[in-house]
Amino acid sequence: MPVEHSGHQGGPCGKRVGEEGWRLGWSVPGMARREEQAEGDNHLSLAGNERRPALVASLGTLGLWLQQDMADSAQAQKLVYLVTGGCGFLGEHVVRMLLQQEPRLRELRIFDLHLGPWLEELKTGPVQVTAIQGDVTQAHEVAAAVAGAHVVIHTAGLVDVFGKASPETIHEVNVQGTKNVIEACVQTGTQFLVYTSSMEVVGPNIKGHPFYRGNEDTPYEAVHRHPYPSSKARAEQLVLEANGRKVRGGLPLVTCALRPTGIYGEGHQIMRDIYYQGLRLGGRLFRAIPASVEHGRVYVGNVAWMHVLVARELQQRPALMGGQVYFCYDKSPYKSYEDFNMEFLGPCGLRLVGTRPLLPYWLLMLLAALNALLQWLLRPLLLYAPLLNPYTLAMANTTFTVSTNKAQRHFGYEPLFSWEESRTRTIRWMQAMDSSAQ
Ligand SMILES: NC(=O)C1=CN([C@@H]2O[C@H](COP(=O)(O)OP(=O)(O)OC[C@H]3O[C@@H](n4cnc5c(N)ncnc54)[C@H](O)[C@@H]3O)[C@@H](O)[C@H]2O)C=CC1
Numbered sequence: 001m002p003v004e005h006s007g008h009q010g011g012p013c014g015k016r017v018g019e020e021g022w023r024l025g026w027s028v029p030g031m032a033r034r035e036e037q038a039e040g041d042n043h044l045s046l047a048g049n050e051r052r053p054a055l056v057a058s059l060g061t062l063g064l065w066l067q068q069d070m071a072d073s074a075q076a077q078k079l080v081y082l083v084t085g086g087c088g089f090l091g092e093h094v095v096r097m098l099l100q101q102e103p104r105l106r107e108l109r110i111f112d113l114h115l116g117p118w119l120e121e122l123k124t125g126p127v128q129v130t131a132i133q134g135d136v137t138q139a140h141e142v143a144a145a146v147a148g149a150h151v152v153i154h155t156a157g158l159v160d161v162f163g164k165a166s167p168e169t170i171h172e173v174n175v176q177g178t179k180n181v182i183e184a185c186v187q188t189g190t191q192f193l194v195y196t197s198s199m200e201v202v203g204p205n206i207k208g209h210p211f212y213r214g215n216e217d218t219p220y221e222a223v224h225r226h227p228y229p230s231s232k233a234r235a236e237q238l239v240l241e242a243n244g245r246k247v248r249g250g251l252p253l254v255t256c257a258l259r260p261t262g263i264y265g266e267g268h269q270i271m272r273d274i275y276y277q278g279l280r281l282g283g284r285l286f287r288a289i290p291a292s293v294e295h296g297r298v299y300v301g302n303v304a305w306m307h308v309l310v311a312r313e314l315q316q317r318p319a320l321m322g323g324q325v326y327f328c329y330d331k332s333p334y335k336s337y338e339d340f341n342m343e344f345l346g347p348c349g350l351r352l353v354g355t356r357p358l359l360p361y362w363l364l365m366l367l368a369a370l371n372a373l374l375q376w377l378l379r380p381l382l383l384y385a386p387l388l389n390p391y392t393l394a395m396a397n398t399t400f401t402v403s404t405n406k407a408q409r410h411f412g413y414e415p416l417f418s419w420e421e422s423r424t425r426t427i428r429w430m431q432a433m434d435s436s437a438q
């Protein structure tokens with residue numbers, strides 16, 4: 001059951017499909033919309049040298065379209081966005097989604113501790129892409145990156161529930177890093193800040209209370225001891241409290257926070273780890289959690305889309321959206337953590353053994369505690385960070401699901417990807433990942 005994070009072995013996935021990496025084929029259903037729009041633009045641009053006000057006025061309806069077009073162009077390609085953590089799992093999807101779905105973008109700044117080589121391919125497009133290698137814990141680096149940006153999407157964070165980093169480091173990156181982002185906005189005059197929070201700021205709590213299909217207003221006793229949820233909760237609070245502060249130039253800062261549930265999709269490291277764990281176990285995984293325990297999941301493309309939309313609409317509806325929190329949701333089915341993963345791992349040849357947990361819960365807890373002890377004992381020699389520890393077991397074993405339409409009501413969010421698309425894309429990525437590694 002307990003396993004270390006994986007090394008790679010070839011698996012059944014790769015034997016079926018030989019594809020290039022998922023990055024090469026990245027596109028979204030909404031692209032059709034942008035293409036239609038582009039076609040429309042081309043159509044209008046046939047009259048390109050006739051775009052003078054007098055003639056426009058005499059052409060009746062067409063003139064009105066042209067005027068609108070001119071107004072749109074004046075608005076177009078004006079904005080500078082900064083995405084912190086833009087090279088992470090979610091950050092990369094946000095970056096690509098912005099490039100495809102935000103026509104007003106002039107410059108996109110991508111700030112990350114580690115820059116990915118894939119950024120190079122983005123630099124050939126019409127939007128200026130600026131890669132900034134930097135650390136959110138360094139206030140001066142953040143301020144330099146934020147200066148002149150209209151919108152900041154702050155996704156950078158230390159996501160660690162496995163004990164790889166110290167509590168102090170998690171706090172430094174997630175809390176101090178967020179403080180630095182807020183102060184940079186205030187000092188340099190950036191007015192819009194979107195923060196990637198987490199469902200974990202709510203729960204599951206340490207008492208294991210279920211949160212069953214709850215929404216942003218559902219009462220829940222949020223009690224945190226683990227450094228990751230504590231840090232995310234504190235950072236979210238700081239972001240929301242900063243809403244309304246005056247930024248340089250006198251305008252109010254407008255902030256909001258998005259709370260994804262467990263994100264899945266192309267690039268998801270934990271899914272990768274579980275896949276290789278299954279391969280090492282001869283193509284089997286052993287059920288540890290009852291199928292009745294629901295765990296909320298959301299597709300990364302939809303989370304990215306929500307970031308793009310919220311950033312756009314925050315500028316239009318600051319009074320409604322400023323200081324608000326929104327769960328990230330889509331049409332992914334409610335299932336247990338393990339059953340949900342099987343939606344992707346199954347088509348890759350893995351099998352989940354058992355209709356009920358194979359081990360009693362007390363034994364799992366014992367194994368989890370043993371892992372925690374081993375981690376502590378081995379720490380001077382090596383990093384032992386298995387998936388199973390008392391915290392992750394409690395997470396997987398506590399119902400936490402969301403049912404809300406707040407994002408739809410406040411800013412017209414509808415998922416861009418259906419469940420079928422999200423599933424297919426994730427399976428394709430797993431298959432491509434495996435075949436490219438063989
Ligand atoms: N993965 C998930 O299921 C969920 C993630 N989130 C949140 O979404 C955000 C992104 O998470 P993931 O993409 O999953 O994680 P990730 O680890 O793939 O991405 C985080 C990015 O932040 C960067 N980063 C870390 N420390 C930094 C620092 N000091 N300075 C600058 N950049 C730094 C990393 O290099 C990485 O590229 C995080 O804020 C996380 O708390 C929220 C809910 C669920």
Ligand SMILES: C[C@@H](CO)CCC[C@@H](C)[C@H]1CC[C@H]2[C@@H]3[C@H](O)CC4=CC(=O)CC[C@]4(C)[C@H]3CC[C@]12C
Nearest residue numbers: 159161198200261262288337387388392393395396
């Ligand atoms: C007990 C094991 C038997 O199969 C499985 C252990 C699974 C855990 C590693 C995961 C279960 C729940 C996950 C977390 C959850 O989806 C919410 C999260 C939100 C975040 O903001 C970051 C990631 C995570 C903490 C996620 C991490 C992995 C699990 C604990």
